[in-house]
Amino acid sequence: MEQNIDHRIIEGIRNREDAAFKYLQVSFQDSIRLMVREMGGTPEDAKDVFSEGLIALIKLIDQPGFSLSCKLGTLVYALCKKKWEQQLEKRRAVRNY
Numbered sequence: 001m002e003q004n005i006d007h008r009i010i011e012g013i014r015n016r017e018d019a020a021f022k023y024l025q026v027s028f029q030d031s032i033r034l035m036v037r038e039m040g041g042t043p044e045d046a047k048d049v050f051s052e053g054l055i056a057l058i059k060l061i062d063q064p065g066f067s068l069s070c071k072l073g074t075l076v077y078a079l080c081k082k083k084w085e086q087q088l089e090k091r092r093a094v095r096n097y
Contacts (some may be wrong), residue, residue, distance in 0.1 A: 006068055011047060024057075031073075031077060036084055045087070050080060052080075059074075
């Protein structure tokens, strides 16, 4: 059942439907906020990371031949975590400079 919902959300993102993006926000924003906070970020950092993660998700879904091979929540979490880790690395580099 969950897989069917994930595929409907993917199609909604491809069609740029507001309901799909609201679903992502309601379903996954809290877990991303918690992950960022646990890794030393602020609520503002979490908002930025979530937005950047959604942009990465849209770009990924828009690629020809994209096929979801895991749960949508896992993909969103992984994309956001990667974005946050990249930001942390940039911050470390700035501090070391």
